[in-house]
Amino acid sequence: MWHDAVLVAGKDLRIEARSRVAMNQVAPFAVLVLVLFAFAIDPNRGVLARTAPGLFWIAVLFSALLAVQRSFTLEAADGARDSLRMAGLDGAGVFLGKAAAIALELLGLEVVLGVGVVVLYGSDLHGPLLLLLTCLLSTAGLAAAGTVYGVVAAGLRVRETLLPLLVLPVVAPVLLAATRATEAILDGRASWADPWLRILAVFTVIYVAFGVLAFGPLLEES
Amino acid sequence: MKSSTAATKVLGLVTLTGTVATVWLGLWVTPPDAVQGDLVRILYLHAPVAWIAYLAFGITALASILYLWPRTRDRRWDLLAGASAEIGVVCTALTLAIGSIWGRGSWGVWWTWDARLTTTVLLLALFLGYLALRRVPGDVEVRSRRAAIAALVAAVDIPIVHMSVTWWRTLHQPPSVLKPDFLHPSIHGSMAWTLLLGFLSLTVGYAWLLIHRYRVEQMEDELEQHGLDIAIAERRAEAELVRP
Numbered sequence: 001m002w003h004d005a006v007l008v009a010g011k012d013l014r015i016e017a018r019s020r021v022a023m024n025q026v027a028p029f030a031v032l033v034l035v036l037f038a039f040a041i042d043p044n045r046g047v048l049a050r051t052a053p054g055l056f057w058i059a060v061l062f063s064a065l066l067a068v069q070r071s072f073t074l075e076a077a078d079g080a081r082d083s084l085r086m087a088g089l090d091g092a093g094v095f096l097g098k099a100a101a102i103a104l105e106l107l108g109l110e111v112v113l114g115v116g117v118v119v120l121y122g123s124d125l126h127g128p129l130l131l132l133l134t135c136l137l138s139t140a141g142l143a144a145a146g147t148v149y150g151v152v153a154a155g156l157r158v159r160e161t162l163l164p165l166l167v168l169p170v171v172a173p174v175l176l177a178a179t180r181a182t183e184a185i186l187d188g189r190a191s192w193a194d195p196w197l198r199i200l201a202v203f204t205v206i207y208v209a210f211g212v213l214a215f216g217p218l219l220e221e222s
Numbered sequence: 223m224k225s226s227t228a229a230t231k232v233l234g235l236v237t238l239t240g241t242v243a244t245v246w247l248g249l250w251v252t253p254p255d256a257v258q259g260d261l262v263r264i265l266y267l268h269a270p271v272a273w274i275a276y277l278a279f280g281i282t283a284l285a286s287i288l289y290l291w292p293r294t295r296d297r298r299w300d301l302l303a304g305a306s307a308e309i310g311v312v313c314t315a316l317t318l319a320i321g322s323i324w325g326r327g328s329w330g331v332w333w334t335w336d337a338r339l340t341t342t343v344l345l346l347a348l349f350l351g352y353l354a355l356r357r358v359p360g361d362v363e364v365r366s367r368r369a370a371i372a373a374l375v376a377a378v379d380i381p382i383v384h385m386s387v388t389w390w391r392t393l394h395q396p397p398s399v400l401k402p403d404f405l406h407p408s409i410h411g412s413m414a415w416t417l418l419l420g421f422l423s424l425t426v427g428y429a430w431l432l433i434h435r436y437r438v439e440q441m442e443d444e445l446e447q448h449g450l451d452i453a454i455a456e457r458r459a460e461a462e463l464v465r466p
Contacts, residue, residue: 148371149372152355152368152371153355156358158358162351165350166355166372169344169351170376173382173386176386180390199389203382210375214371214374217367217371
């Protein structure tokens with residue numbers, strides 16, 4: 001399983017390294033969202049800095065949708081899905097690989113967005129280790145839940161419109177918990193035992209386990 | 223297959239009588255509440271509808287598990303899950319609408335970011351997505367399996383959503399109006415009986431709707447199969463004509 005996961009993640013990341021879709025399209029999109037938020041919210045009264053954690057995570061969420069779409073569009077072309085199945089890879093391994101690739105892309109994106117938030121919104125960064133933990137947990141949860149739904153919607157004619165409707169309510173707790181945790185960390189009142197971090201951990205564990213169990217059967221059919 | 227049988231007719235009659243009796247008791251017989259006044263009458267409908275919504279989603283999750291479990295895999299579980307989810311979505315929307323009317327009278331606002339309200343609206347979104355997934359054209363078996371998994375994801379998500387929104391609202395501000403026991407813990411007399419009757423008659427109503435919806439789905443299946451048979455027969459007939 002682990003070996004297959006590394007193979008699949010390597011494949012997806014190699015495709016990304018060569019096509020640069022996430023870097024050239026998704027990352028600028030995410031930064032653009034940050035700029036648009038500033039247009040929508042008055043930047044002068046400090047509202048932007050106060051709401052920065054929420055806006056940051058909304059931007060990550062939207063980008064995650066694009067990353068998941070992209071990850072499964074790759075498999076739709078040239079019958080890649082069938083070859084993936086015929087290659088005898090473990091379903092759980094494919095899930096972990098694809099989720100890991102999405103998570104790594106999102107983590108790269110979060111660095112860009114983090115710089116964007118500091119520069120554009122004037123937020124101060126505190127507690128780098130706790131921030132890193134929050135990002136790791138939320139990103140793993142987003143990638144896991146997104147990958148489960150990515151394969152549920154894969155190959156359907158309405159996948160572009162269906163995926164957000166399916167994924168957004170499911171990852172609502174991630175947005176909530178990640179935003180609160182980030183707020184607490186930036187205010188300097190967070191600890192390692194922050195309840196929001198625990199919710200993020202629970203969410204991530206549940207969806208990774210769910211994906212490991214359900215992905216094989218989902219990949220086999222269709 | 224018949225769309226109506228003696229059993230469903232009885233269920234329908236019980237539902238109708240029970241609902242009419244609940245409305246009569248709720249509007250005319252029961253006294254106004256000491257605190258809420260006449261507003262309490264909405265709750266005779268609101269609480270049972272909310273209960274049906276949760277019951278329906280529970281049945282959907284259960285039927286989805288039974289569908290996914292290889293030993294109990296049967297197309298009928300999938301139909302049942304879909305039929306139940308439709309009723310659940312309607313009842314969740316009704317719960318929100320009725321609750322909103324009650325909230326306007328009681329708290330002066332249509333909406334408040336209370337934990338239960340927020341959970342309910344996300345529940346509605348989750349199962350709207352589920353129903354959308356069920357409507358996607360394509361292979362029936364593939365769709366059923368995906369829908370069953372989506373239903374389970376939604377069912378697993380609800381406790382996490384509830385936990386997180388409860389924390390969200392309680393870590394920031396203590397619940398002021400909406401305490402869990404806002405429906406006074408000790409209601410009694412005619413009010414309790416009316417509420418109980420409301421629960422019972424709507425539960426029977428749920429069963430009635432579920433059976434009918436399930437039968438309609440089965441008939442749709444049969445119709446599809448029938449249409450396929452006719453189409454195959456027509457192609458065969460064409461082939462007969464062409465053959466020398």
